[in-house]
Amino acid sequence: MHRFANPTRFLRIAAVVQPWVAWITVTLFAVGLYMAFFTAPADYQQGESVRIMYVHVPAAWMGMFCYAAMAVASAVALVWKHPLADVAAKASAPTGAAFTFLALATGSLWGKPMWGTWWVWDARLTSMLILFFLYIGYMALQGAFDDRARGAKASAVLALVGAVNLPIIKFSVDWWNTLHQPSSVIKMGGPSIHPSMLWPLLILAVAFKGYYVWVLLVRIRQELTANKVRILQLRQVHGG
Amino acid sequence: MGAFFNMVRRDLNLAFRQGMDSLMVVAFFVIAVVLFPFGVGPEPNTLARIAAGTIWVAALLASMLSLERLFQTDYEDGSLELMALAPIPLEVTVLAKVTAHWLTTGLPLLVTAPLLAVLMQLPDDGFWVLMAALALGTPTLSFIGAVGAALVLGSRRGGVLLSLLVLPLYIPVLIFGVSAVEAAIGDLTVRPHLLILAGLMVGAVALTPWASAAALRQAVE
Numbered sequence: 012m013h014r015f016a017n018p019t020r021f022l023r024i025a026a027v028v029q030p031w032v033a034w035i036t037v038t039l040f041a042v043g044l045y046m047a048f049f050t051a052p053a054d055y056q057q058g059e060s061v062r063i064m065y066v067h068v069p070a071a072w073m074g075m076f077c078y079a080a081m082a083v084a085s086a087v088a089l090v091w092k093h094p095l096a097d098v099a100a101k102a103s104a105p106t107g108a109a110f111t112f113l114a115l116a117t118g119s120l121w122g123k124p125m126w127g128t129w130w131v132w133d134a135r136l137t138s139m140l141i142l143f144f145l146y147i148g149y150m151a152l153q154g155a156f157d158d159r160a161r162g163a164k165a166s167a168v169l170a171l172v173g174a175v176n177l178p179i180i181k182f183s184v185d186w187w188n189t190l191h192q193p194s195s196v197i198k199m200g201g202p203s204i205h206p207s208m209l210w211p212l213l214i215l216a217v218a219f220k221g222y223y224v225w226v227l228l229v230r231i232r233q234e235l236t237a238n239k240v241r242i243l244q245l246r247q248v249h250g251g
Numbered sequence: 252m253g254a255f256f257n258m259v260r261r262d263l264n265l266a267f268r269q270g271m272d273s274l275m276v277v278a279f280f281v282i283a284v285v286l287f288p289f290g291v292g293p294e295p296n297t298l299a300r301i302a303a304g305t306i307w308v309a310a311l312l313a314s315m316l317s318l319e320r321l322f323q324t325d326y327e328d329g330s331l332e333l334m335a336l337a338p339i340p341l342e343v344t345v346l347a348k349v350t351a352h353w354l355t356t357g358l359p360l361l362v363t364a365p366l367l368a369v370l371m372q373l374p375d376d377g378f379w380v381l382m383a384a385l386a387l388g389t390p391t392l393s394f395i396g397a398v399g400a401a402l403v404l405g406s407r408r409g410g411v412l413l414s415l416l417v418l419p420l421y422i423p424v425l426i427f428g429v430s431a432v433e434a435a436i437g438d439l440t441v442r443p444h445l446l447i448l449a450g451l452m453v454g455a456v457a458l459t460p461w462a463s464a465a466a467l468r469q470a471v472e
Contacts, residue, residue, distance in 0.1 A: 089465075144419045151415055155406035164469040165402045169416060172398055172462050176420050179451070183423035187430065 018235050021095055029228045036221035043218050046211035063121040064208075069216040071114040071135075073223065074142055077107025080223075081149070082174035085167035095231065097163045100170060101153060102230035106223055108146035114139055134188035138181050145173045254339045255347045262351030265324075273355040276317045277363050283309040284367045295372045302371035303381060303432035307388075309367075310360050311421050314389060317356040318396040318417070319410055321348060322467065326404045332471045341464040349390075349397045349460075357389035373432075380435035380445075387448040388428045394455035395420050401466035423451060 047065035054061035084100035087093050118136055119129045130136070149166050156162040266272060287305045291297055325331040334344050364385055368378055399417035403409040431444035 141419050141422060144415070148412075148415045148419065151412055152402060152406070155403070155408065155412050157407075161405070161469065165406075165466060168398075168462055168466050168469070169402055172420070172459075175458065176423075179423050180419070183426045187426040 018094065022232060022235065025228050025232055029225065029232075032221055032225045032228065036218055036225050039214055039218035039221055043211050043214035047215065051208050051211050052205075060121060060124045061208075063117050065211055065215050067114055067117040067121060068212060069219045070110045070117060071139060072216055073219045074107055074111035074114050074139060076220065077103050077110065077223065078142065078145070078170075078174070078177070081107060082170050085170040088163070089167050089171070097167070098231050098234045099227065100167060101163065102227050102234060103223075104146055104150050104153070106226050108143065108150065110219070111139055111143045111146060115143065132188065134185045137188065138184045141180055141184070142177070145177070149173070255343055258344055258347035259351045259354075262348055263354060266351065266355040272317070272320065273359050276313050276356050277359045279316060280309050280313040280360055280363055281367065283312060284371065287371070299372040299374055302368065302373040303377060303429050303436075305371060306364060306367050306373075306381065307385075307425055307428045307432075310364070310385060310389065311392065311418070311425060313360060314356055314392045315396060315414060315417055315421075317352070318393075318400040318413060321352050321397055321400045322404055323400075323409075326470065331404075331467065335468060335471045341467060342460040345397060345401075345460045345463045345467070346456075349393050349463075352397070353390050353393040357393055360389060361385050374436050376438070377432040377436045380441050381432045383445055384428045384431040384448055387445060387452055388424045391424050391448070391452045391455045392421060394452075394459040395424075397463045398459050398466060401463045401470065404467070404470040424448070427451070 043065070047062055051062070051065070053059050081100045081103040084096045084103065088096035088100060115136070118139070122131060122136075123129055149169055152169055153162045153166040156165065284305055287301065288298060291301065322331060325334070335341055337344070361382065364381060365378070368381055373381065396417050399413050399420075402416060403413050406412060427444050427447050431441055431448065434444055435441045
């Protein structure tokens, strides 16, 4: 891991890897979306609107995956002071927040035809909403300091506190939900899901992860370049 | 241990000499709850239905509002740097400061709660459970809040930011605090809810001082 701590070496590798990741992502999206829209059957109960699932479920997975990635990167940054981990954690947050929002929005659109309402206080929806708030808090804390290094450190601590708390929040929201409205929620497709629906779902889930890696590489490179520009500007100001 | 009690005594002294601060928290608590009958109407059944939730949400907000002064003044006058350099671990200092904070805010809230329970027509069955739940829940709020208060030291708009960071983390306490009271009113068993609240408190006492101390260290660096 520390082999990649050197930003120059990282940039060299990233420049090679990035086009590959991009092509794999685009191919997987094309295949997955084709399968989702054309080969997967419509649900016998939910009709065509079941196809929202192929965006909604991978987006929800992405929202949680990004938070986990952010927490791991923050731990690495705090413990080993790894210079790229800070940047990686910072770069993961907006992607995670965007996909959490996407999951909430598609869930709401799916809820209207299925449950007859835009929003229900379903345990999963509620925990995603709280996850979204945690992302917002993380990004707000990061931007709240004049000294960028302090913002990075403070938000790393927050990401870890949030990671410890998330399972507790998830558990208590599940508890709260079963207490308030038992079994009014339609569960997705029952316990088993037919392979013709499972495959596009899995392919799209991998495509989403590919997109994450792609955007992560772009954002890390952009951040490193921005740092260079800032240093050059400072040198110009001080060097006269 | 002596250092711990000295720190608690120091913070209590400071709080008493500034006087009005904990009274203002109590005043906020009362006013926030009193607003609800105006919002939903004075009908006793409605009030009884929302009493536990209202009192808990107001307690959450009141305890959050008082967090800012937990570390802020020490940060501004430089005492915090001396505490970080002192031979006692910063985690113990945090523990002491949070204890003092709870004694000056959580305890007054606990004392005021019965009055509000009467105003909100809370059924008699829920009365003692509400007190027990608040006694177990408010220390957790202070401990979790201390992490947030330490993180926002020296930031722009710390107050608003603090609410964004801390309120999502308060949700488990709110859920179990309210469900304990509702269980008591509905003649269900109360014990598991209180046990979970106690568990949350023990977890918070054990874990959050580390996070707060880490946040304080990077603040005074």
